[in-house]
Amino acid sequence: MNKRVLSLLKKDILLEFRQKHTFYGIILYIASTVFVIYLSIPDKPDAVIWNSLFWVIQLFICVNAVAKSFLAESKGRMLYYFSITSPVEYIISKILYNAVLMLIMSSITLLLFLLLLSNPLNNSLQFTGIVLLGGLSISFVFTLMSAIxxxxxxxxxxxxxMGFPLIIPQLMVLIKLSKAAFGEVFKQGMVLQLTGLIIGLDVLVLALALVLFPYLWKD
Amino acid sequence: MKKSWWKILSFVILVYTVVAGFLSKVPDLPIIHQSIRNLYFHVCMWFAMMVMFIISFIYSIKYLSSSKYKNDIYASGYASVGIYLGLLGYITGAIWANYTWLTDQNQSLGSILKEPKLIGAAIAILIYGAYFVLRGSFTDIDKKARVTAVYNIFAFAMLFPSIWIIPRMVGSLHPGAPGSDSGNPALNAQNDLDAGMRMIFWPAVIGWCLLSTWIATLRIRIQLLKDKTLLNE
Incomplete structure (x- = not known):
């Protein structure tokens, strides 16, 4: 991998460690949201409700976690990046950073959901995989939205x-796909087909981000 | 006069569509009955909307490659007519569904709006709504043109799978989706349509597309005149 991308990524992670309040802020956001849900719905929620609540929470967490990735950059600092790196490298580093952040946050949300809202899952491992894939997809779309x-x-x-209408199709597919982990029987090959669709959309989003970001970058 | 032949053509075709659409003989199918005539209007709205969005998408690409402000006016003009057609298509579809899909008791319109095709249509309207909200939030014209062009391209590319691919993968009540995951997202005009209806349907599609292009060009011309001082061409 490119050295400049790595050092940009390292800078973002270092910043996160130095200013811990944002990181813990998001975790607190997750914890309190899940806690509110825990208090407001019956003890053992239906699998369908559990599933839809989970993905809606994922969506809002992503908006909060990813939103600040471009807000934190002041105009002067952007000018500095402009002089030392290319837009493609810059957006790759941001996408990677947000993906990592979202993977961590997705895992925490899942853990809290399992802890507080019982476990309706048939196949926990499969659902974890779907959650991580979904976290990635959502973070990709919202990285570009936050850049815009x-x-x-x-x-x-x-x-x-801007982001919610764009993420609806992917979210619908994710909700449908995660029903497989709740023991719903799918047609032969449907699970693979849906997974392929999500990965295909991710590739499309990444390609568009790489092509379009250079136009956003110039001021 | 030479340049306006397509406007005359659009007028003639639409008069033919409306007259023949309401007076011609249509196959009498159960449940649908005479509401089948909605085909000449509802489906054409979607055709015209897609055409408008595709043209808008092309002008956005042209803007990014040339940075000519004119292209941005074209892109937004076509998108605004497209969103209007989308709303009309949604309304005509909802009225039709109200009489054909709601046959059981205790079924509300809300329960059928979850149809995959309706979700796709709603997404299209929301996306272009967001496009205009985004346009409104800039004061700098060049920046507005550039950033909204980026969003337009991205949104269109994302809209495409949500209208054309995902509905194919799930079952639906919508005509043209007989099985759980087969069939064209909207309607298979070659096989499902009566020959007489096809003779009205295809001209109607062309007529509505021409009319919406006409409306869009008028809007664009007004905008071009308003921003005359900004266009140094």
């Missing part, structure tokens, strides 16, 4: 307005 929103002034609200 950073160019407009009213950031956070715009990310949700």
């Amino acid at each position: 929103a950073a160019k407009a002034q009213q950031n956070a609200a715009l990310i949700a307005i």
Whole structure:
């Protein structure tokens, strides 16, 4: 892998360690959201409700976790990056960083859900795989959305307005796919087909991000 | 006069569509009955909407490659007509579904709006709604043009699978989806349609597409005149 991408990624992770409040802020956000759900629904929620709540929470966590990735960069710092690196390397480092962040947050959400809201899963391992895949897909889309929103002034609200319609198809497929882990019987090959569809969409998003970001980058 | 032949053509075709669409003989199918005539209007709205969005998408690419402000006006003009057609298509579909899908008791319109095809249509409207919200949030014109072009390209590329691929993978009540995961997302015009209906349907598609292009070009011309001072061409 490219050395510059690695050092940009390292910078983001280091920043996260130095300013721990944002990282713990997101974790606290997850914990309190799941806790509110735990208090407000019956003890053993239906598998369908469990599933849909889980993905909606995932979506909001991603908006919160990824949103700040471009907001934190001041104009002067962007100018500095402009002089030392290329836009493609920069967006790759951001995508990687957000993917890692989202994988961690997805795992924490899953853990908290299992802890507080009982375990309706038939196949926990399969569901974990789907959750990680879903976390990646959502983080890819929202990384680019946050890059676009950073160019407009009213950031956070715009990310949700732009990103939610775009993520609906993927989210629908993810919700359908995760029903496989709840023991719902699918047609032969359907699980693979759906997984392939999600991965295909991810590849499409990545390709578009690499092609389009250089146009956003110039100011 | 030379340049406006397609406007006259659109007018003639649409008069033919409306007259023949309401007066011609249609096959009498159970449940659907005379509401089958909605085909000449509802389906054509989607055709025209897709055409508008594709043209808008092409102009966004053209903007990014040339940075000519004119292309941005074209892209937004076509997108705004497209979203209008999408709303019309949604409304005509909802009225039709209200009489044909809601045959059982205790079924509300809300329960059928979860149809994969309706979700795709709603996504399309939401995406382009977001496109216009994004346009509204800029003060700098060049920045607005560039960033919204990026969003337009990205959104269109994401819209494509959600309208054309995902509905094929799930069952639906919508005509043209007989099995659980087979069939065309909308309607298989060659095999499902009566020959007489096809004679009205295809001209109708062309007529509505031409009319919407006409509306879009008018909007664009107004915008071009408004921004005359900004266009240094």
